[in-house]
Amino acid sequence: MKTISAEQEREIRALYERYASMVHRRCVSFLKSEDDAWDAVQDVFIKLSGALDTIQKKDSIYSWLLSASTNHCISLLRKRKHLSFDEEIHVEEHEKKTPQERNMVIQEILKHFLAPWDQKTREVVVYTYFDGYKQEEIAKITGLGESTIRRYLTQFKRKSSQSGLHLEDLL
Amino acid sequence: MKHTGPGKFTLERYFGGELDASAAQVVEAHLDRCRECLSYVQSLEHGKQDFLKTHPYNQWASIALKGANIPWYQRLRAQLFKPSLLPVYGMALVLCFIVPAVIMRATTPGVAYKSGSGLTFVYQRDGVVHQGVISERYQDGDQIQISYACSKKHFAGLLSVDTRGSVSMYHLQQQAPQMTVEQAGGGSILFPASIRLDNSAGQELIMLLIADNPLSTHEVKVWAEGLFETSENLTRMETNCHARLVSGAAEVRTLLLTKR
Numbered sequence: 515m516k517t518i519s520a521e522q523e524r525e526i527r528a529l530y531e532r533y534a535s536m537v538h539r540r541c542v543s544f545l546k547s548e549d550d551a552w553d554a555v556q557d558v559f560i561k562l563s564g565a566l567d568t569i570q571k572k573d574s575i576y577s578w579l580l581s582a583s584t585n586h587c588i589s590l591l592r593k594r595k596h597l598s599f600d601e602e603i604h605v606e607e608h609e610k611k612t613p614q615e616r617n618m619v620i621q622e623i624l625k626h627f628l629a630p631w632d633q634k635t636r637e638v639v640v641y642t643y644f645d646g647y648k649q650e651e652i653a654k655i656t657g658l659g660e661s662t663i664r665r666y667l668t669q670f671k672r673k674s675s676q677s678g679l680h681l682e683d684l685l
Numbered sequence: 686m687k688h689t690g691p692g693k694f695t696l697e698r699y700f701g702g703e704l705d706a707s708a709a710q711v712v713e714a715h716l717d718r719c720r721e722c723l724s725y726v727q728s729l730e731h732g733k734q735d736f737l738k739t740h741p742y743n744q745w746a747s748i749a750l751k752g753a754n755i756p757w758y759q760r761l762r763a764q765l766f767k768p769s770l771l772p773v774y775g776m777a778l779v780l781c782f783i784v785p786a787v788i789m790r791a792t793t794p795g796v797a798y799k800s801g802s803g804l805t806f807v808y809q810r811d812g813v814v815h816q817g818v819i820s821e822r823y824q825d826g827d828q829i830q831i832s833y834a835c836s837k838k839h840f841a842g843l844l845s846v847d848t849r850g851s852v853s854m855y856h857l858q859q860q861a862p863q864m865t866v867e868q869a870g871g872g873s874i875l876f877p878a879s880i881r882l883d884n885s886a887g888q889e890l891i892m893l894l895i896a897d898n899p900l901s902t903h904e905v906k907v908w909a910e911g912l913f914e915t916s917e918n919l920t921r922m923e924t925n926c927h928a929r930l931v932s933g934a935a936e937v938r939t940l941l942l943t944k945r
Contacts, residue, residue: 523746523750526746526750527742527746530742530745531733531737531742532701532702533701534736534737534740534745535729535732535733535735535736535737536697536700536701536729536732536733538736538740539732539736552740555740555745556745556748556749559745559749560749563749563750574698574703575701575703576697576698576701576703641694645693645694646692646693647692647693647694648692648693648694650692651692651693651694651695652694654694655694
Protein backbone atom coordinates (compact mmCIF):
# COMPACT_ATOMS: atom_id res chain seq x y z
CA MET A 515 0.00 0.00 0.00
CA LYS A 516 1.40 3.40 -0.92
CA THR A 517 2.12 6.02 1.70
CA ILE A 518 -0.80 8.38 2.30
CA SER A 519 -0.18 11.97 3.24
CA ALA A 520 -1.89 13.64 6.18
CA GLU A 521 -3.94 15.74 3.78
CA GLN A 522 -5.11 12.67 1.88
CA GLU A 523 -6.03 10.98 5.12
CA ARG A 524 -8.11 14.00 6.13
CA GLU A 525 -9.90 13.84 2.80
CA ILE A 526 -10.57 10.12 3.14
CA ARG A 527 -11.84 10.64 6.66
CA ALA A 528 -14.26 13.33 5.51
CA LEU A 529 -15.55 11.09 2.70
CA TYR A 530 -15.94 8.15 5.05
CA GLU A 531 -17.91 10.14 7.59
CA ARG A 532 -20.09 11.58 4.88
CA TYR A 533 -20.85 8.53 2.77
CA ALA A 534 -19.98 5.31 4.55
CA SER A 535 -23.36 4.99 6.27
CA MET A 536 -25.22 5.24 2.97
CA VAL A 537 -22.94 2.72 1.31
CA HIS A 538 -23.38 0.43 4.29
CA ARG A 539 -27.16 0.72 4.21
CA ARG A 540 -27.15 -0.22 0.56
CA CYS A 541 -24.80 -3.16 1.06
CA VAL A 542 -26.97 -4.51 3.89
CA SER A 543 -29.94 -4.44 1.51
CA PHE A 544 -27.97 -6.35 -1.10
CA LEU A 545 -26.19 -8.85 1.07
CA LYS A 546 -28.64 -9.32 3.95
CA SER A 547 -25.73 -9.59 6.35
CA GLU A 548 -24.35 -6.92 8.64
CA ASP A 549 -20.91 -8.52 8.69
CA ASP A 550 -20.73 -8.93 4.92
CA ALA A 551 -21.95 -5.37 4.47
CA TRP A 552 -19.24 -4.02 6.79
CA ASP A 553 -16.62 -6.01 4.89
CA ALA A 554 -17.97 -4.58 1.65
CA VAL A 555 -17.82 -1.02 3.02
CA GLN A 556 -14.21 -1.55 4.06
CA ASP A 557 -13.27 -2.83 0.62
CA VAL A 558 -15.09 -0.07 -1.21
CA PHE A 559 -13.43 2.67 0.81
CA ILE A 560 -10.04 1.05 0.43
CA LYS A 561 -10.59 1.20 -3.32
CA LEU A 562 -11.73 4.79 -2.98
CA SER A 563 -8.60 5.78 -1.06
CA GLY A 564 -6.51 4.33 -3.90
CA ALA A 565 -8.56 5.95 -6.65
CA LEU A 566 -8.95 9.45 -5.24
CA ASP A 567 -6.30 10.89 -7.52
CA THR A 568 -8.07 9.56 -10.60
CA ILE A 569 -11.62 10.62 -9.72
CA GLN A 570 -12.21 13.93 -11.44
CA LYS A 571 -13.25 16.73 -9.12
CA LYS A 572 -16.37 17.41 -11.19
CA ASP A 573 -17.49 13.80 -10.88
CA SER A 574 -19.69 12.82 -8.01
CA ILE A 575 -17.86 10.81 -5.38
CA TYR A 576 -21.20 9.35 -4.41
CA SER A 577 -21.76 8.12 -8.00
CA TRP A 578 -18.39 6.42 -7.85
CA LEU A 579 -19.32 4.81 -4.52
CA LEU A 580 -22.65 3.61 -5.87
CA SER A 581 -21.00 2.01 -8.86
CA ALA A 582 -18.22 0.44 -6.79
CA SER A 583 -20.53 -0.92 -4.10
CA THR A 584 -23.02 -2.27 -6.63
CA ASN A 585 -20.42 -4.20 -8.52
CA HIS A 586 -18.74 -5.37 -5.35
CA CYS A 587 -21.99 -6.70 -3.88
CA ILE A 588 -23.06 -8.40 -7.12
CA SER A 589 -19.65 -10.04 -7.25
CA LEU A 590 -20.07 -11.29 -3.67
CA LEU A 591 -23.57 -12.57 -4.32
CA ARG A 592 -22.39 -14.52 -7.35
CA LYS A 593 -19.83 -16.27 -5.18
CA ARG A 594 -22.48 -17.37 -2.74
CA LYS A 595 -24.05 -20.80 -3.02
CA HIS A 596 -26.43 -21.09 -5.92
CA LEU A 597 -30.06 -21.24 -4.87
CA SER A 598 -32.96 -22.12 -7.02
CA PHE A 599 -35.06 -19.12 -7.90
CA ASP A 600 -38.20 -21.17 -7.47
CA GLU A 601 -37.18 -22.45 -4.07
CA GLU A 602 -36.66 -18.96 -2.72
CA ILE A 603 -39.62 -17.08 -4.04
CA HIS A 604 -42.97 -18.35 -2.83
CA VAL A 605 -44.88 -15.12 -3.14
CA GLU A 606 -47.72 -15.14 -5.57
CA GLU A 607 -47.40 -12.54 -8.20
CA HIS A 608 -50.72 -10.92 -7.43
CA GLU A 609 -49.93 -10.50 -3.74
CA LYS A 610 -48.53 -7.26 -2.39
CA LYS A 611 -44.91 -7.66 -1.43
CA THR A 612 -43.56 -6.60 1.91
CA PRO A 613 -40.23 -4.77 1.81
CA GLN A 614 -38.50 -7.96 3.03
CA GLU A 615 -40.07 -10.07 0.33
CA ARG A 616 -39.26 -7.47 -2.27
CA ASN A 617 -35.63 -7.43 -1.17
CA MET A 618 -35.50 -11.19 -1.31
CA VAL A 619 -36.73 -11.09 -4.87
CA ILE A 620 -34.17 -8.48 -5.71
CA GLN A 621 -31.38 -10.54 -4.27
CA GLU A 622 -32.35 -13.54 -6.31
CA ILE A 623 -32.55 -11.41 -9.43
CA LEU A 624 -29.11 -10.07 -8.73
CA LYS A 625 -27.71 -13.54 -8.19
CA HIS A 626 -29.32 -15.32 -11.09
CA PHE A 627 -30.30 -12.89 -13.81
CA LEU A 628 -27.66 -10.19 -13.79
CA ALA A 629 -24.66 -12.49 -14.06
CA PRO A 630 -24.51 -12.68 -17.86
CA TRP A 631 -24.85 -8.94 -18.34
CA ASP A 632 -22.13 -6.32 -18.67
CA GLN A 633 -21.31 -4.02 -15.79
CA LYS A 634 -23.20 -0.98 -17.08
CA THR A 635 -26.40 -2.93 -17.70
CA ARG A 636 -26.17 -4.46 -14.24
CA GLU A 637 -25.78 -1.02 -12.71
CA VAL A 638 -28.70 0.41 -14.69
CA VAL A 639 -30.95 -2.49 -13.64
CA VAL A 640 -29.93 -2.18 -9.99
CA TYR A 641 -30.37 1.60 -9.87
CA THR A 642 -33.78 1.30 -11.52
CA TYR A 643 -35.32 -1.66 -9.75
CA PHE A 644 -33.38 -1.79 -6.54
CA ASP A 645 -32.63 1.80 -5.72
CA GLY A 646 -35.64 3.32 -7.43
CA TYR A 647 -33.58 6.09 -9.01
CA LYS A 648 -35.03 8.17 -11.84
CA GLN A 649 -33.54 7.76 -15.27
CA GLU A 650 -32.07 11.26 -15.24
CA GLU A 651 -30.38 10.39 -11.96
CA ILE A 652 -29.05 7.13 -13.37
CA ALA A 653 -27.67 9.12 -16.29
CA LYS A 654 -25.73 11.28 -13.79
CA ILE A 655 -24.42 8.24 -11.94
CA THR A 656 -23.36 6.19 -14.93
CA GLY A 657 -22.52 8.89 -17.39
CA LEU A 658 -24.86 7.23 -19.92
CA GLY A 659 -27.50 9.02 -21.90
CA GLU A 660 -31.12 8.47 -20.90
CA SER A 661 -31.87 6.81 -24.25
CA THR A 662 -29.02 4.35 -23.64
CA ILE A 663 -30.40 3.62 -20.21
CA ARG A 664 -33.82 2.94 -21.65
CA ARG A 665 -32.30 0.65 -24.27
CA TYR A 666 -30.39 -1.34 -21.61
CA LEU A 667 -33.53 -1.74 -19.57
CA THR A 668 -35.56 -2.84 -22.55
CA GLN A 669 -32.97 -5.46 -23.50
CA PHE A 670 -32.80 -6.73 -19.96
CA LYS A 671 -36.56 -6.96 -19.55
CA ARG A 672 -36.96 -8.75 -22.88
CA LYS A 673 -34.29 -11.34 -22.13
CA SER A 674 -35.47 -11.83 -18.55
CA SER A 675 -39.10 -12.34 -19.56
CA GLN A 676 -37.93 -15.07 -21.95
CA SER A 677 -36.57 -16.78 -18.83
CA GLY A 678 -39.89 -16.33 -17.07
CA LEU A 679 -38.95 -13.28 -15.02
CA HIS A 680 -41.36 -10.35 -15.13
CA LEU A 681 -39.75 -7.65 -13.11
CA GLU A 682 -42.68 -5.24 -12.97
CA ASP A 683 -44.94 -7.98 -11.67
CA LEU A 684 -42.51 -9.00 -9.02
CA LEU A 685 -41.49 -5.58 -7.90
CA MET B 686 -50.85 11.72 -6.62
CA LYS B 687 -47.50 11.11 -8.27
CA HIS B 688 -44.58 12.40 -6.26
CA THR B 689 -42.83 15.30 -7.92
CA GLY B 690 -39.58 16.75 -6.77
CA PRO B 691 -36.04 15.51 -6.43
CA GLY B 692 -35.42 11.80 -6.77
CA LYS B 693 -33.84 9.58 -4.19
CA PHE B 694 -30.36 9.95 -5.69
CA THR B 695 -30.62 13.72 -5.56
CA LEU B 696 -31.72 13.61 -1.93
CA GLU B 697 -28.75 11.38 -1.14
CA ARG B 698 -26.38 13.74 -2.91
CA TYR B 699 -27.92 16.61 -1.00
CA PHE B 700 -27.35 14.72 2.21
CA GLY B 701 -23.73 14.09 1.19
CA GLY B 702 -23.22 17.80 0.48
CA GLU B 703 -22.55 17.30 -3.23
CA LEU B 704 -25.13 19.68 -4.61
CA ASP B 705 -24.17 23.20 -5.48
CA ALA B 706 -25.88 26.06 -3.64
CA SER B 707 -28.75 26.57 -6.09
CA ALA B 708 -29.57 22.85 -6.38
CA ALA B 709 -29.39 22.50 -2.57
CA GLN B 710 -31.86 25.41 -2.20
CA VAL B 711 -34.32 23.67 -4.52
CA VAL B 712 -34.09 20.49 -2.44
CA GLU B 713 -34.49 22.38 0.83
CA ALA B 714 -37.56 24.14 -0.48
CA HIS B 715 -39.02 20.73 -1.42
CA LEU B 716 -38.19 19.25 1.98
CA ASP B 717 -40.20 22.04 3.61
CA ARG B 718 -43.27 20.79 1.73
CA CYS B 719 -42.70 17.03 1.39
CA ARG B 720 -42.95 14.91 4.52
CA GLU B 721 -41.91 11.75 2.67
CA CYS B 722 -38.64 13.22 1.38
CA LEU B 723 -37.93 14.93 4.70
CA SER B 724 -38.47 11.61 6.46
CA TYR B 725 -36.05 9.95 4.06
CA VAL B 726 -33.31 12.54 4.64
CA GLN B 727 -33.85 12.29 8.40
CA SER B 728 -33.49 8.50 8.18
CA LEU B 729 -30.18 9.03 6.39
CA GLU B 730 -29.03 11.28 9.23
CA HIS B 731 -30.07 8.79 11.92
CA GLY B 732 -28.43 5.98 9.96
CA LYS B 733 -25.22 7.99 9.73
CA GLN B 734 -25.10 8.65 13.48
CA ASP B 735 -25.76 4.99 14.30
CA PHE B 736 -23.25 3.76 11.77
CA LEU B 737 -20.43 6.05 12.92
CA LYS B 738 -21.00 4.98 16.52
CA THR B 739 -20.63 1.33 15.52
CA HIS B 740 -17.99 1.77 12.85
CA PRO B 741 -16.09 5.00 13.47
CA TYR B 742 -13.48 6.14 11.00
CA ASN B 743 -10.59 5.01 13.22
CA GLN B 744 -11.92 1.45 13.11
CA TRP B 745 -11.83 1.41 9.35
CA ALA B 746 -8.51 3.28 9.19
CA SER B 747 -6.80 0.84 11.56
CA ILE B 748 -7.70 -1.99 9.17
CA ALA B 749 -7.50 -0.27 5.83
CA LEU B 750 -4.60 2.08 6.28
CA LYS B 751 -2.44 -0.31 8.27
CA GLY B 752 1.08 0.19 7.01
CA ALA B 753 0.14 3.00 4.66
CA ASN B 754 2.04 5.64 6.59
CA ILE B 755 4.99 3.56 7.59
CA PRO B 756 8.23 4.57 5.84
CA TRP B 757 9.69 2.14 3.32
CA TYR B 758 12.63 1.15 5.51
CA GLN B 759 10.32 0.25 8.40
CA ARG B 760 8.16 -1.85 6.08
CA LEU B 761 11.30 -3.54 4.79
CA ARG B 762 12.41 -4.23 8.33
CA ALA B 763 9.00 -5.70 9.16
CA GLN B 764 9.33 -7.97 6.11
CA LEU B 765 12.85 -9.09 7.06
CA PHE B 766 12.21 -9.73 10.74
CA LYS B 767 9.52 -12.36 10.44
CA PRO B 768 9.58 -15.35 12.80
CA SER B 769 9.26 -17.68 9.84
CA LEU B 770 12.61 -16.45 8.54
CA LEU B 771 14.52 -17.22 11.75
CA PRO B 772 15.56 -20.72 10.68
CA VAL B 773 16.90 -19.28 7.43
CA TYR B 774 18.90 -16.66 9.30
CA GLY B 775 20.15 -19.30 11.73
CA MET B 776 21.41 -21.47 8.90
CA ALA B 777 23.06 -18.46 7.27
CA LEU B 778 24.73 -17.61 10.57
CA VAL B 779 26.11 -21.09 10.85
CA LEU B 780 27.38 -21.17 7.31
CA CYS B 781 28.82 -17.70 7.18
CA PHE B 782 30.34 -17.28 10.61
CA ILE B 783 30.53 -20.32 12.80
CA VAL B 784 31.97 -22.78 10.30
CA PRO B 785 34.80 -20.48 9.19
CA ALA B 786 35.51 -19.61 12.82
CA VAL B 787 35.80 -23.27 13.73
CA ILE B 788 38.05 -23.95 10.78
CA MET B 789 40.26 -20.97 11.61
CA ARG B 790 40.69 -21.94 15.21
CA ALA B 791 41.55 -25.48 14.28
CA THR B 792 44.28 -24.40 11.90
CA THR B 793 45.81 -21.52 13.87
CA PRO B 794 48.93 -22.49 15.76
CA GLY B 795 49.34 -21.57 19.42
CA VAL B 796 45.55 -21.30 20.07
CA ALA B 797 44.25 -23.00 23.18
CA TYR B 798 41.71 -25.06 21.25
CA LYS B 799 43.09 -28.51 20.53
CA SER B 800 41.77 -31.40 18.58
CA GLY B 801 42.58 -34.93 19.70
CA SER B 802 44.44 -35.33 23.05
CA GLY B 803 46.17 -31.95 22.94
CA LEU B 804 49.25 -33.47 24.57
CA THR B 805 52.50 -34.70 23.18
CA PHE B 806 55.10 -36.56 25.16
CA VAL B 807 58.50 -38.09 25.17
CA TYR B 808 59.54 -40.95 27.39
CA GLN B 809 62.85 -42.02 28.78
CA ARG B 810 63.65 -45.71 29.03
CA ASP B 811 66.97 -47.11 29.97
CA GLY B 812 68.56 -43.66 29.61
CA VAL B 813 67.28 -43.14 26.07
CA VAL B 814 64.63 -40.57 25.20
CA HIS B 815 62.01 -41.59 22.69
CA GLN B 816 59.10 -39.75 21.08
CA GLY B 817 55.89 -40.93 22.72
CA VAL B 818 53.31 -42.75 20.65
CA ILE B 819 49.88 -43.73 21.92
CA SER B 820 49.93 -47.12 20.26
CA GLU B 821 53.05 -48.24 22.10
CA ARG B 822 52.95 -50.22 25.36
CA TYR B 823 54.75 -48.72 28.27
CA GLN B 824 56.38 -50.34 31.21
CA ASP B 825 57.39 -49.97 34.77
CA GLY B 826 60.13 -47.34 35.07
CA ASP B 827 59.31 -45.37 31.91
CA GLN B 828 59.53 -41.65 32.63
CA ILE B 829 56.98 -39.57 30.75
CA GLN B 830 57.53 -35.87 29.98
CA ILE B 831 54.42 -34.02 28.82
CA SER B 832 54.43 -31.00 26.51
CA TYR B 833 51.53 -28.99 25.13
CA ALA B 834 50.58 -25.66 23.60
CA CYS B 835 48.56 -22.83 25.13
CA SER B 836 48.45 -19.33 23.72
CA LYS B 837 47.94 -17.40 26.94
CA LYS B 838 49.29 -17.35 30.50
CA HIS B 839 47.63 -20.05 32.61
CA PHE B 840 47.84 -22.47 35.52
CA ALA B 841 48.48 -26.13 34.64
CA GLY B 842 48.18 -29.22 36.79
CA LEU B 843 49.13 -32.80 35.94
CA LEU B 844 47.66 -35.96 37.42
CA SER B 845 47.17 -39.57 36.43
CA VAL B 846 44.84 -42.40 37.40
CA ASP B 847 45.68 -46.06 36.93
CA THR B 848 43.45 -49.08 36.43
CA ARG B 849 43.16 -49.60 40.21
CA GLY B 850 41.89 -45.99 40.66
CA SER B 851 45.03 -44.74 42.31
CA VAL B 852 45.32 -40.96 41.76
CA SER B 853 48.79 -39.41 41.48
CA MET B 854 49.53 -35.67 41.32
CA TYR B 855 52.72 -34.34 39.76
CA HIS B 856 54.14 -31.21 41.32
CA LEU B 857 57.57 -29.92 42.09
CA GLN B 858 56.44 -29.40 45.69
CA GLN B 859 55.23 -32.36 47.64
CA GLN B 860 51.97 -31.84 49.55
CA ALA B 861 51.34 -28.52 47.78
CA PRO B 862 47.87 -27.14 48.59
CA GLN B 863 47.46 -26.24 44.90
CA MET B 864 48.27 -28.87 42.33
CA THR B 865 48.82 -26.34 39.53
CA VAL B 866 51.87 -24.35 38.44
CA GLU B 867 51.80 -21.00 36.73
CA GLN B 868 52.87 -21.22 33.11
CA ALA B 869 53.50 -18.66 30.41
CA GLY B 870 51.81 -19.20 27.07
CA GLY B 871 53.64 -20.84 24.24
CA GLY B 872 53.60 -23.25 21.34
CA SER B 873 55.50 -26.04 23.12
CA ILE B 874 55.29 -25.89 26.89
CA LEU B 875 57.05 -28.53 28.91
CA PHE B 876 55.29 -29.46 32.13
CA PRO B 877 57.92 -29.10 34.82
CA ALA B 878 57.25 -32.44 36.52
CA SER B 879 57.49 -35.88 34.89
CA ILE B 880 55.50 -39.10 35.38
CA ARG B 881 57.24 -42.29 36.36
CA LEU B 882 55.16 -45.33 35.52
CA ASP B 883 54.93 -48.07 38.15
CA ASN B 884 54.54 -51.80 37.73
CA SER B 885 50.73 -51.85 37.87
CA ALA B 886 49.17 -53.47 34.84
CA GLY B 887 46.47 -52.12 32.62
CA GLN B 888 46.23 -48.46 31.63
CA GLU B 889 47.27 -45.06 32.92
CA LEU B 890 45.07 -42.08 32.22
CA ILE B 891 47.15 -38.90 32.22
CA MET B 892 45.24 -35.63 32.61
CA LEU B 893 46.55 -32.09 32.23
CA LEU B 894 44.22 -29.50 33.70
CA ILE B 895 44.45 -25.92 32.39
CA ALA B 896 42.88 -23.07 34.36
CA ASP B 897 42.94 -19.31 34.74
CA ASN B 898 43.51 -19.66 38.51
CA PRO B 899 45.22 -22.19 40.79
CA LEU B 900 43.34 -25.43 41.46
CA SER B 901 43.07 -27.03 44.89
CA THR B 902 44.88 -30.35 45.25
CA HIS B 903 42.13 -31.71 47.45
CA GLU B 904 39.31 -30.69 45.12
CA VAL B 905 41.04 -32.18 42.11
CA LYS B 906 41.71 -35.44 43.97
CA VAL B 907 38.07 -35.70 45.02
CA TRP B 908 36.99 -34.97 41.48
CA ALA B 909 39.29 -37.59 39.96
CA GLU B 910 38.26 -40.24 42.48
CA GLY B 911 34.61 -39.46 41.90
CA LEU B 912 35.06 -39.73 38.18
CA PHE B 913 36.80 -43.08 38.52
CA GLU B 914 33.98 -44.38 40.75
CA THR B 915 31.34 -43.46 38.22
CA SER B 916 33.18 -44.59 35.10
CA GLU B 917 33.16 -48.17 33.86
CA ASN B 918 36.81 -48.02 32.88
CA LEU B 919 39.60 -45.57 32.13
CA THR B 920 38.50 -45.26 28.52
CA ARG B 921 35.08 -44.11 29.70
CA MET B 922 36.71 -41.92 32.34
CA GLU B 923 38.73 -40.19 29.65
CA THR B 924 35.44 -39.25 27.95
CA ASN B 925 33.76 -38.31 31.21
CA CYS B 926 36.51 -36.02 32.44
CA HIS B 927 35.89 -33.70 29.49
CA ALA B 928 32.16 -33.71 30.10
CA ARG B 929 32.37 -33.27 33.88
CA LEU B 930 35.29 -30.93 34.32
CA VAL B 931 36.50 -30.03 37.78
CA SER B 932 35.29 -26.68 39.00
CA GLY B 933 37.69 -23.88 38.09
CA ALA B 934 39.39 -25.65 35.19
CA ALA B 935 39.01 -24.27 31.70
CA GLU B 936 39.89 -27.54 29.96
CA VAL B 937 41.48 -30.94 30.38
CA ARG B 938 43.81 -32.70 27.99
CA THR B 939 44.32 -36.41 28.22
CA LEU B 940 46.58 -39.29 27.25
CA LEU B 941 45.55 -42.88 27.78
CA LEU B 942 48.61 -45.08 27.87
CA THR B 943 48.56 -48.86 27.89
CA LYS B 944 51.08 -50.66 30.03
CA ARG B 945 52.56 -54.05 29.57
